[in-house]
Amino acid sequence: MIDASAIRNEFPILDQQVNDEPLVYLDNAATTQKPQAVLDVLNAYYHKDNANVHRGVHTLAERATHxxxxxxxxxxxxxHANETAEVLFTRGTTTGLNWVARSYGDAFVKEGDExxxxxxxxxxxxxxxxxxxxxxxxxxxxxxxxxxxxLDMNDAKKQITNKTAIVALAHASNVLGIINPIKELGELAHNHxxxxxxxxxxxxxxxxxxxxxLNCDFFAFSGHKMCGPTGIGVLYGKRALLEQMEPIEFGGEMIDFVELYQSTWKELPWKFEAGTPNIAGAIALGAAVDYLTDLGLDAIHEYEAELVHYVLPKLQAIEGLTIYGPQDPDKRTGVIAFNLDGLHPHDVATALDMEGIAVRAGHHCAQPLLTYLNVPATARASFYFYNTKADCDRLVEAIQATKEFFQHGTI
Structure with missing residues (x-):
């Protein structure tokens, strides 16, 4: 069971005031905050074990490598990957997706494919x-x-054909708060x-x-969205596919033997990890994994659902507030994108910031989606397990106060 009021004490950054108000951090879809346990591991590496990995035989190098x-x-x-050979450290989700497009895509996608x-x-x-x-x-x-x-699954069945080489989809939307049926989509893709x-x-x-x-072939994610540091992420790939792919970055660490005119690569996973990796980031990501595992991912998921069930009806009751995505709290994650009638999302976010509440405003790196929704931008509140129902109340009250101020000039 998640006790957010106690847990938030483990996140030093949350104990501060912004614009003379206690911070309510609701920009977790962009990046999450880091618990002291992760910060301690990051600090300990640089204080005690800072050395390059895989290369040295001295004690610090061996400790860092381990x-x-x-x-x-x-x-x-x-x-739940089958083996560590299928786990590649990257700079983040973006890097992982680019690696797949450049390596697998360039090798196996042909003219006329979809x-x-x-x-x-x-x-x-x-x-x-x-x-x-x-x-x-x-x-x-x-x-x-x-x-x-x-996602329109009937349309998915039309779009995915025998010409389709790659299907690439978000597991969960960073705007609409939707979880996609990945396993069903995987079966559809593999059947073609x-x-x-x-x-x-x-x-x-x-x-x-x-x-x-899930039976996905590749799966990419970022450390900084799961209590880990920035600049570290993971690309999972099935060994059979990774074995067929060529690295797209070359240099130290990823080589087996270098001759004057040709070279050979290390085995998986290292053939993709050229140069000195983000050692501290990877080790601290491991600490973040420990932290989340101790809390329990099912417990985290259930607690966030509880928050959504609490806050969504309160937001829906605000006249002039449009919420994007499913209106049923059972069908969404803790990401809630919204707009207030007559106000630009940046103005809303600025007003909320004056109340100490951090939300995101803009196109959320999803411009085609916002074009599809026929809106230029939205504000977005996104919750995590260290948010409380009191945070939810602060958000609702601040939105109502913002609406009153812009309508009547008073709070």
């Missing part, structure tokens, strides 16, 4: 496929959405001979992930 590879094993267990994505994708899961389609003269196709913003690439940036921090049960 901690780095131990973190890989923690991630493997966390996402790449299928959806209108709800983050730019990181759009632009790599746009570029791949251009390079290979392939066709990029989009799965439509239903009126409430969920396509591979399934999953953007797991918005799901991995909030629910238990089993890549084998």
């Amino acid at each position: 901690a780095y590879e131990a973190a890989r094993e923690k991630v493997r267990a966390f996402i 790449i299928v994505i959806s209108y709800m994708e983050h730019h990181s899961n759009i632009i790599p496929w746009q570029q791949l389609a251009t390079r290979k003269k392939a066709t990029l196709k989009y799965i439509a959405l239903t009126d409430e913003g969920t 001979g396509a591979v399934l690439v999953v953007d797991g940036a918005q799901s991995t921090p909030h629910m238990a992930i089993d890549v084998q049960a």
Whole structure:
């Protein structure tokens, strides 16, 4: 059971005032805060074990290497990959998706093939496929959405054909708060001979992930959205596919033997990890995995659902507030995008910031989705397990006060 009031004391950054008000941090879909346990591990590495990995035989190098590879094993267990060879450390979700597009895509997508994505994708899961389609003269196709913003599975069955080489979809939307039926989509893709690439940036921090049960071929996520540091992420790939792929970055660490005119690569996973990796980031990501595992991903998911059930009806009761995505709290995550009639989202976010409440405003790196919704931007509140019902009340009260101020000039 999650006790958010106690847990928030483990996050030093939350104990501060912003604009003379206690901070309410509701921008968790952009990045999450870090518990002291993760900060301590990061600090300890630089104070005691700072050395390069895989290269040295001295004690510090051996300690750093052990901690780095131990973190890989923690991630493997966390996402239920079959083996650590399938866990590649990256800079984040964006890097992972680009690696798949550049390595797998360039090798296996042919002229006339199809790449299928959806209108709800983050730019990181759009632009790599746009570029791949251009390079290979392939066709990029989009799965439509239903009126409430969920993926239209009937349209998915039309868009995914025997010409489809890649299906790339978000597990959870960073705007609409929707969880997509990845396993069903994977079966659809595989029945047509396509591979399934999953953007797991918005799901991995909030629910238990089993890549084998999902039967996805690739799965990418970021550390900074799950209590870990920035600049570290993971790409999972099935060994059979990774073995067929060439690295796209070359240099130290990833080589087996270098001759004057040719070189050979290390075995998985290291053949993809050129140069000195983000050692501290990987080790601290391992600490974040420990932290989330101790809390329990099912407990986190249930608690966030409880928050949504509490706050969504209160937001829906505000006249002139439009909420995007499903209106049923059972059908959404803790991401709630909204607009107030007559106000630009940036003005709303600025007004909320004056009350100490941090939300995101803009296109959320999802411009095709907002175009599809026929809005230029939205404000977005996104919750995590250290948020409380008191935070929810502060948000609702601040939105109501913002509405009153812009309508009548008083609070």
